[in-house]
Amino acid sequence: MDFGPSDEPVALKILIAGGFGVGKTTLVGSISEIRPLRTEEVLSDRGIGIDDVEGVENKTTTTVAMDFGRITIREGLVVYLFGTPGQERFWFMWDELSYGALGAVVLADTRRLTDCFPSIDYFEQRGTPFIVAVNCFDGAEQYEAEEVRVALDLDPEVPVLLCDVRRRTSAKTVLVTLVEHSLRVLTASQP
Amino acid sequence: MTRWMDEEAGPVVRPFALIGGRTRSSGDTLDLVAMVTATGSAPSGGFVPGPEHQRILSLVAVEATSVADIASDLDLPLGVVRVLLGDLKDHKLISIGRASASERILKEVINGLRAL
Numbered sequence: 001m002d003f004g005p006s007d008e009p010v011a012l013k014i015l016i017a018g019g020f021g022v023g024k025t026t027l028v029g030s031i032s033e034i035r036p037l038r039t040e041e042v043l044s045d046r047g048i049g050i051d052d053v054e055g056v057e058n059k060t061t062t063t064v065a066m067d068f069g070r071i072t073i074r075e076g077l078v079v080y081l082f083g084t085p086g087q088e089r090f091w092f093m094w095d096e097l098s099y100g101a102l103g104a105v106v107l108a109d110t111r112r113l114t115d116c117f118p119s120i121d122y123f124e125q126r127g128t129p130f131i132v133a134v135n136c137f138d139g140a141e142q143y144e145a146e147e148v149r150v151a152l153d154l155d156p157e158v159p160v161l162l163c164d165v166r167r168r169t170s171a172k173t174v175l176v177t178l179v180e181h182s183l184r185v186l187t188a189s190q191p
Numbered sequence: 192m193t194r195w196m197d198e199e200a201g202p203v204v205r206p207f208a209l210i211g212g213r214t215r216s217s218g219d220t221l222d223l224v225a226m227v228t229a230t231g232s233a234p235s236g237g238f239v240p241g242p243e244h245q246r247i248l249s250l251v252a253v254e255a256t257s258v259a260d261i262a263s264d265l266d267l268p269l270g271v272v273r274v275l276l277g278d279l280k281d282h283k284l285i286s287i288g289r290a291s292a293s294e295r296i297l298k299e300v301i302n303g304l305r306a307l
Contacts, residue, residue, distance in 0.1 A: 008288065008290045009226050009254075009255045009288075009290065010290040010292070010296055011224040011225075011226055011257050011290075012224070012292055012296075012300065013222075013223065013224045031307070035259075035260070035263040036263055036266065037259060037262055037263050037269070038262070038266075038267075038268045038269070039262075039268055039269040039270060063268060068259060068263065070260070071303075071304070071307070073299065073300055073303035073304070074299075074303065077296065077299065077300070077303070078257070079300060079304075080223070080224050080257065080259060082223065082259075096222075096223070097223070099222060100222055100224070100289070100291075102292055102297075168307075172304055172305070172307055175304050176301055176304050176305060179297055179300050179301050179304065180301060182292075182297060183294065183297040183298065183301070186292070186294060186297065187294060
């Protein structure tokens with residue numbers, strides 16, 4: 001990574017991942033200016049083979065609304081938050097989302113911890129710096145961050161923290177923790 | 192546009208009709224946070240920018256704007272915006288930059304987030 005001229009606008013991308021209903025939209029809304037964003041993608045229908053005709057692609061489009069937020073640090077320096085689509089059929093969007101991303105927040109719910117396994121696997125494989133933020137839902141049993149680390153079998157350098165994504169200060173801590181982690185990964189990769 | 196065709200009426204033209212049904216272009220690989228700037232060149236080679244091309248051009252003439260912000264501002268799906276940006280890029284009406292994060296920038300972001 002190089003130092004560009006200081007007047008060149010810089011836009012950074014942070015991904016918010018995790019299972020369905022874990023609080024991704026709430027997190028984006030607590031800390032950033034939410035903006036409407038739609039993506040309309042062409043999917044090839046690889047459904048039941050009975051209607052498939054060789055050489056003829058059976059295509060359909062789908063419109064997906066994305067969680068998208070913007071934090072202006074200063075003029076010419078903006079951080080964008082993108083919620084990753086929770087459903088498996090939108091996996092195709094992950095590669096383009098994660099390309100060049102500064103890092104990812106994997107939101108976890110201790111009642112459904114396994115929901116965040118696919119996200120963790122994905123970022124581990126891609127080498128995208130990530131942290132795990134445990135959203136503390138009312139009524140859910142409280143665990144220590146270290147218990148969650150063991151349950152998820154995370155590397156010791158991956159930060160794990162408890163949070164309440166409804167609170168702005170908590171959401172702020174989550175993002176700061178991620179960027180600090182990304183900075184450590186960046187400096188460690190430099191000779 | 193006449194008055195009854197307001198925002199609530201929804202799009203009058205289906206998004207992919209705006210781009211002649213195309214779903215592939217040189218804009219395909221544009222990163223969501225790539226910054227788009229107008230080059231200020233005049234259209235040449237017989238290319239006539241359509242109304243959506245014009246909207247993008249007037250947006251990025253003011254300041255560099257990210258691909259995602261353009262889609263959001265124009266209220267068009269990303270796939271459509273990518274095709275439109277591909278057209279503009281092919282005709283050298285826009286330039287696309289992608290500044291990478293340096294240590295200095297990340298420290299600035301950390302301080303900026305703390306100060307929110």
